Amino acid sequence: MKHNLKFKYIKKNLISDNNINYSYKKSLSKPSWIKVKLPSDFSTIHKIEKYMKEYNINSVCKEALCPNIAECFNNGTATFMILGKLCTRICTFCAVKHGKPLLPNHKEPDNIANIVNIMNLKYVxxxxxxxxxxxxxGVNQFTKCIKKIRNLEKSIKIEILVPDFRGCVNYAIEAIRQEPxxxxxxxxxNVPRLYKQIRPHANYKNSLNLLKKFKKFNPNVITKSGLMLGLGETLDEIINVMYDLRSHGVSMITLGQYLQPSKFHLPVYRYLLPEEFNLLYNKAKSLGFIHAFCGPFVRSSYNADLQHKN
Structure with a gap:
């Protein structure tokens, strides 16, 4: 789908209730702490991009316009995005393109395993x-990738960031249970109040139940979730989501600042202060999250290996 069509969809579904009023005419100026530091050496970045192109593998770092792409690529890490680069849903914050995707590539699991081996990754x-x-x-593509990587080296740590598997949750959980x-x-x-505007095809309770069900059948696997902040939610709402996550068995959380990927996406409602991220980090730890990663540039898979150790 072309960006202008997505823009029409976003304008039609603008948030305009309670104290929320998004405007496309005026953008907030970025504060001093929202500044991406570029690396001095781009050789590693070019090398990883070459591998991705050679093996026909997509990276969410690139497709979602992540602000950390230079840092992560330069550190020799990347988040692989399987099942193509066209999404069947439209989320008004997301830079990933929408459209009718192709059938899954049966060579994709092998290709990802090859890149993992070439890059000598320890955390994927x-x-x-x-x-x-x-x-x-798409769950079977996930499990095939996990199996191929496990065959390389049992010690490689694997994290999967999955969709909500609407309509096939039980099947998906059972499939992943075989290759955890x-x-x-x-x-x-984000918070449930804003789902209609930012995730119109998703359901807050269903997402929570996916996490809870998975944990029930895989008690030894860490469950994790993340939020983007600055879309109009309040601190109290964020903390309520933290309580929900803990009550559904989630022990790892990431909180980061939403950054508008283009003029065709929802604008930033506000930039959280670094002190607010510190407050949320302390609250997360007090609620019993064993891993919490909170900050303006934090993303779900940003320095995921370090998050796992945090």
Whole structure:
């Protein structure tokens, strides 16, 4: 789908209730702490991009316009995005393109395993676009990737960041149970009050139940979730989501600042202060999250290996 069509969809669904009033005419100026530091050496970045192109593998770092792409690529890490680069849903904050995707590439698991081997990765993150067009929601591609990587080296840590598997949750959980990752991640993205505007095809309770069900059948696997902040939510609402996550068995959380990827996406409602991220970090730890990563540039898979150790 072309960006202008997505823009029309976003304008039609603008948030304009309570104290929320987004405007496309005026953008907030970025504060001093929102500044991406570029690396002095781009050789590693070019090398990883070459591998991605050679093996026909997508990176969510690039497709989602992540602000940390230079840092992560320069550190030799990346988050692989399977099942193509066209999503079957439209989320008004997301830079990943929407459209009718192709059938899954049966060579993709082998290709990802080859890149993992070439890059000598010790921690691998795999995510995907949402594939409502597939009966299995794409879960079998996840498990094939996990199996191929495990065959390389049992000690490699694997994190998967999955969609909500709408309509096939039980099947998906059972499939992943056969090839479990080290970390199971599903992002709530924001607070339930704003779901209609930012995640119109998702359901807050269903996402929570996915995390809870997975934990029930995989008690030894860490469950994780993340939120983007600055879309109009309040601190109290964020903390309420933290309580919900803990009550559903989630022990790892990431909180980062939403940054508008283009003029065709929802604008930033406000930039959180660094002190607010510190407050939320302390609250997360007090609630019993064993891993909490909070800050303006934090993303779900940003320095995921360090998050796992945090």
């Amino acid at each position: 993150v795999i995510t995907s676009v949402t594939r409502d067009d597939l009966k299995d929601g 990752p080290d970390v199971f991640n599903h992002n709530l993205e």
